[in-house]
Amino acid sequence: MNPEPFLQLDRVIHEKGRLALMSMLAASPELSFTEMRDALSMTDGNLTTHIRTLQEAGYISVTKSFQNNRPHTTCSLTSAGKKAFSNYINLLEAIIRQNKPK
Amino acid sequence: MAAFPVNSALDTNGFVSQSVGMESNWAAEHLQVIRTLMERSALYRRALAPIMIFVGVLGVAGGVLGWVLNLNSAQAFLGYWAGVGLLALAGSFLLVRRQALKESEPFWSPPTRRVAQALLAPLFVGSVAGLLALACPGWDFLAPWGLPAFWMVLYGCALTAAGFFMHRGIKLLGWLFILCGCALMATRCCANGPLSLADGHRVMGGVFGGLHLAYGIYLYFTEQRRNEP
Numbered sequence: 001m002n003p004e005p006f007l008q009l010d011r012v013i014h015e016k017g018r019l020a021l022m023s024m025l026a027a028s029p030e031l032s033f034t035e036m037r038d039a040l041s042m043t044d045g046n047l048t049t050h051i052r053t054l055q056e057a058g059y060i061s062v063t064k065s066f067q068n069n070r071p072h073t074t075c076s077l078t079s080a081g082k083k084a085f086s087n088y089i090n091l092l093e094a095i096i097r098q099n100k101p102k
Numbered sequence: 103m104a105a106f107p108v109n110s111a112l113d114t115n116g117f118v119s120q121s122v123g124m125e126s127n128w129a130a131e132h133l134q135v136i137r138t139l140m141e142r143s144a145l146y147r148r149a150l151a152p153i154m155i156f157v158g159v160l161g162v163a164g165g166v167l168g169w170v171l172n173l174n175s176a177q178a179f180l181g182y183w184a185g186v187g188l189l190a191l192a193g194s195f196l197l198v199r200r201q202a203l204k205e206s207e208p209f210w211s212p213p214t215r216r217v218a219q220a221l222l223a224p225l226f227v228g229s230v231a232g233l234l235a236l237a238c239p240g241w242d243f244l245a246p247w248g249l250p251a252f253w254m255v256l257y258g259c260a261l262t263a264a265g266f267f268m269h270r271g272i273k274l275l276g277w278l279f280i281l282c283g284c285a286l287m288a289t290r291c292c293a294n295g296p297l298s299l300a301d302g303h304r305v306m307g308g309v310f311g312g313l314h315l316a317y318g319i320y321l322y323f324t325e326q327r328r329n330e331p
Contacts, residue, residue: 019132019135019136023135024140024143025143026143027143027144028143030212032208034205034206035147039142039147089133092132096129098126
């Protein structure tokens with residue numbers, strides 16, 4: 001049994017809150033802060049922390065603007081984020097493949 | 103136990119190998135959660151109850167008014183229902199826009215775009231058929247009394263297509279429209295002569311108005327009220 005795929009799992013993405021964010025952003029070109037908060041039932045603080053961690057890793061880009069005089073924050077995956085997420089999925093699939101009874 | 107003797111079970115590789123074995127199911131569950139989240143992210147999430155109730159009330163009122171006003175010529179029937187359809191479209195647009203403004207979100211979001219694209223083709227065909235029947239009195243491809251059934255089937259197809267990007271039984275509503283349209287076509291097998299356009303008003307009001315209204319009331323009591331202040 002090869003432990004490699006398990007060891008290679010990206011620790012930034014692996015945390016469940018961040019993985020949820022990455023999964024949602026992978027399916028949508030961009031999502032607003034409120035959409036992500038409501039869909040994942042996170043608090044503002046919790047979501048902000050996860051967004052900051054992913055942004056520092058270079059996986060998501062954050063755009064801040066104003067809509068009707070209210071701040072509007074949107075996030076989207078960067079190309080590095082898309083690649084990291086794709087690698088993460090591939091590793092999960094590799095783990096499953098390894099343990100499939102032959 | 104032979105695979106993981108005590109000595110080697112404590113070394114890093116052995117421990118990780120054991121973890122990998124245990125985590126196989128976890129990995130599968132993880133992938134399932136990721137898939138669910140990706141699907142959820144792509145779904146259209148605006149509250150549908152107000153839109154359905156608005157379209158339903160408009161449809162029922164339109165059916166009653168058309169019947170009472172005796173709009174029984176083909177041109178009056180088609181023009182009248184084209185107007186009701188445009189009013190329903192404009193009202194729905196304003197309701198969706200209001201919800202987007204309330205939540206400080208863009209109106210033309212990717213899920214809205216996907217739903218609009220799914221609705222577009224069948225609604226386009228239905229509109230073209232209505233316009234041709236309205237503009238060319240001699241057009242015999244579809245009789246005016248045949249259009250309600252045609253519209254129901256196309257509208258049902260539009261809803262089932264949009265249902266791939268929406269929550270809560272939109273596909274089922276689409277199928278109900280398709281079945282109603284097919285049933286209306288089937289009634290022509292045993293009917294004598296053309297359908298009266300007064301009946302056409304009742305059918306349009308009952309099916310388009312009634313089904314939207316019933317679904318809107320159901321959603322009103324069950325939909326999560328996330329758009330309320």
